[in-house]
Amino acid sequence: MIKVSLHSLHKSISILVLFFTFNLAYAQQIPTEPEAIANGESLFNANCKTCHRVHQKLVGPALANVYDRTPSIDWLKSFIRNSAALIASGDEYANKIYNEYNKTQMTAFTGLKDDQIMDILAYIKSETEKGPPVAATPAAAGGEGGGSGVPAEYLNIILIGMLVILVLLVVILIFLVSALKRFLDQKELSEEDKEVVHSPFTLASISRSAGFRFILIFIIGSLGFKAVINGLYSIGIQQGYEPKQPIAFSHKLHAGAYEIDCKYCHTGVLKGKSATIPSVNICMNCHRSVKTESPLIQKIWAAADWQPETLSYGPNQKPIEWVRIHNLPDLAYFNHAQHVNVGNIECQTCHGPIQEMEVVKQYSLLTMGWCIDCHRKTDVNSKGNAYYDKLVELHSASSKQPMKVEDIGGLECAKCHY
Ligand code: HEC
Ligand code: HEC
Ligand code: HEC
Ligand code: HEC
Ligand code: HEC
Numbered sequence: 001m002i003k004v005s006l007h008s009l010h011k012s013i014s015i016l017v018l019f020f021t022f023n024l025a026y027a028q029q030i031p032t033e034p035e036a037i038a039n040g041e042s043l044f045n046a047n048c049k050t051c052h053r054v055h056q057k058l059v060g061p062a063l064a065n066v067y068d069r070t071p072s073i074d075w076l077k078s079f080i081r082n083s084a085a086l087i088a089s090g091d092e093y094a095n096k097i098y099n100e101y102n103k104t105q106m107t108a109f110t111g112l113k114d115d116q117i118m119d120i121l122a123y124i125k126s127e128t129e130k131g132p133p134v135a136a137t138p139a140a141a142g143g144e145g146g147g148s149g150v151p152a153e154y155l156n157i158i159l160i161g162m163l164v165i166l167v168l169l170v171v172i173l174i175f176l177v178s179a180l181k182r183f184l185d186q187k188e189l190s191e192e193d194k195e196v197v198h199s200p201f202t203l204a205s206i207s208r209s210a211g212f213r214f215i216l217i218f219i220i221g222s223l224g225f226k227a228v229i230n231g232l233y234s235i236g237i238q239q240g241y242e243p244k245q246p247i248a249f250s251h252k253l254h255a256g257a258y259e260i261d262c263k264y265c266h267t268g269v270l271k272g273k274s275a276t277i278p279s280v281n282i283c284m285n286c287h288r289s290v291k292t293e294s295p296l297i298q299k300i301w302a303a304a305d306w307q308p309e310t311l312s313y314g315p316n317q318k319p320i321e322w323v324r325i326h327n328l329p330d331l332a333y334f335n336h337a338q339h340v341n342v343g344n345i346e347c348q349t350c351h352g353p354i355q356e357m358e359v360v361k362q363y364s365l366l367t368m369g370w371c372i373d374c375h376r377k378t379d380v381n382s383k384g385n386a387y388y389d390k391l392v393e394l395h396s397a398s399s400k401q402p403m404k405v406e407d408i409g410g411l412e413c414a415k416c417h418y
């Protein structure tokens with residue numbers, strides 16, 4: 001009697017449990033609404049894109065189909081929130097991929113809510129179903145990134161081609177001249193005409209020609225003029241300065257093809273005066289496992305004194321000695337946070353298309369006139385900044401123009417000079 005009822009109780013509990021898990025699984029179905037996917041895409045771009053792509057291995061695995069190969073949706077949630085905790089708990093799958101990825105620590109996202117994670121998965125699922133993009137290779141993406149302008153290597157080819165054509169033309173002309181001479185020799189010519197035909201084709205005769213002298217003087221003159229102008233312009237100005245770096249680091253590859261956020265490396269940009277050059281540890285976040293066989297990456301390992309056997313840093317770390325490109329004189333004060341964070345100015349406004357540069361070069365003049373000019377022209381970004389409310393009010397009382405940087409003291413000597 002008791003046995004039977006226990007049995008039926010057990011049965012009904014199992015049914016309940018089954019029903020419940022089914023229900024849960026049902027509730028956890030990855031959403032397919034366009035809003036969820038769009039929200040997921042922006043969350044993915046903001047949080048995950050530095051290390052993950054859907055169809056391509058980057059720092060972490062390609063995430064296509066990840067919901068099928070991982071143990072469960074709940075597992076995914078706890079891994080994404082805190083992979084370190086899951087790995088420490090001894091979870092088998094988590095430890096397997098952790099080791100596969102050379103023990104690269106994934107960032108913890110404890111702040112992500114359940115539905116946010118589901119939206120990210122929705123985005124990953126929709127991308128998975130779309131299949132890999134046709135031109136997914138970074139080389140192609142980077143190559144197209146340039147858009148306008150002829151790449152340098154083509155320019156060289158074009159120049160060499162033009163030279164070859166010029167030489168060919170000269171050869172053809174010489175042939176023509178000698179053929180003509182032979183032809184004229186067969187004719188009956190007066191003495192005078194013969195002299196003209198056979199007049200020696202020497203350097204002396206060329207240098208006597210007025211046309212040649214003009215061209216020569218013109219070329220020397222313009223070269224000299226260009227040298228003087230270049231010299232004048234380069235006094236204290238380094239626009240275009242493009243020194244060779246100790247490691248051939250490419251912004252075109254990192255910021256362009258792989259779309260790594262500038263602020264991921266230049267961490268000071270929102271906080272302070274200096275944008276800061278990334279320390280070797282930031283490189284190691286990825287290059288502990290990315291492209292480790294490259295001699296260039298080995299240089300990074302040497303600087304970090306990375307011990308691949310023990311997966312730890314040795315005692316002999318030394319910074320990579322990057323050559324500084326932008327350099328204002330000490331008398332001037334420039335603050336990145338003021339411009340990027342408060343002023344909301346894009347890096348590219350001042351630094352040009354860095355994400356297309358193989359080697360960084362100084363894009364703007366960086367003269368006082370350059371700073372002042374922009375302060376005269378640019379409206380203050382006062383939206384959502386309570387600090388400016390009063391100032392805008394005062395300003396609009398006296399002027400119909402939008403408030404420019406010059407109106408908040410952007411032309412005062414002491415703002416830029418210590
Ligand atoms: C700093 C780099 C980094 C960031 C940022 C990052 N991940 Fe990861 N992720 C990794 C690495 C590395 C792994 C491989 C496992 C390991 O080493 O712990 C991984 C593994 C995963 C896995 C398991 C993949 C598999 O094949 O089983 C998922 C799922 C995942 N990440 C999702 C995310 C999501 C979602 C985000 C954004 C919210 C994110 N990751 C952000 C580096 C990162
Ligand atoms: C993966 C890390 C990384 C990312 C992402 C990155 N940079 Fe850099 N950046 C560096 C390193 C390393 C240097 C120093 C070596 C060099 O000049 O190439 C540098 C140098 C620079 C310099 C020249 C600094 C000087 O010496 O005056 C500028 C300007 C710059 N980066 C702007 C940007 C902008 C803008 C972006 C985003 C579009 C960006 N960087 C993205 C790592 C990075
Ligand atoms: C967020 C990830 C990430 C960070 C951070 C990062 N890199 Fe890279 N780096 C990559 C990827 C991805 C590649 C391309 C690998 C490939 O071609 O397979 C790469 C390629 C390179 C290469 C080319 C290697 C070769 O032989 O082709 C160099 C050099 C390099 N990185 C230097 C650096 C330096 C220096 C830093 C730190 C300032 C840095 N990287 C930071 C992801 C990163
Ligand atoms: C309003 C113009 C302006 C904007 C916007 C700007 N920069 Fe700069 N940047 C400068 C000037 C000027 C210098 C030279 C500063 C110096 O020598 O003190 C500089 C220097 C740098 C340097 C060299 C290191 C340093 O801090 O001196 C890096 C790296 C850099 N910028 C990165 C960035 C990045 C990344 C962004 C966008 C997030 C950015 N900059 C936005 C004007 C700008
Ligand atoms: C692309 C335009 C641009 C360029 C170039 C530029 N600035 Fe600015 N600057 C701004 C804007 C916009 C603000 C206002 C930011 C804010 O809302 O506080 C500003 C604010 C400032 C301030 C604070 C002014 C105040 O009254 O609070 C200083 C100082 C400054 N800039 C210095 C410089 C120096 C030095 C340079 C040249 C090396 C420079 N800026 C180049 C746009 C620019």
Ligand code: HEC
Nearest residue numbers: 236328329332366367368371372375410411412413415416
């Ligand atoms: C918006 C920022 C800004 C303001 C405002 C500003 N300056 Fe400058 N000034 C600079 C910068 C940047 C340099 C360095 C540029 C260079 O080396 O070409 C500079 C350079 C100078 C120099 C040195 C010139 C040289 O050839 O070395 C003098 C002198 C000077 N400023 C005086 C002034 C005076 C006086 C005022 C007020 C009327 C003033 N500045 C306002 C940014 C500013």
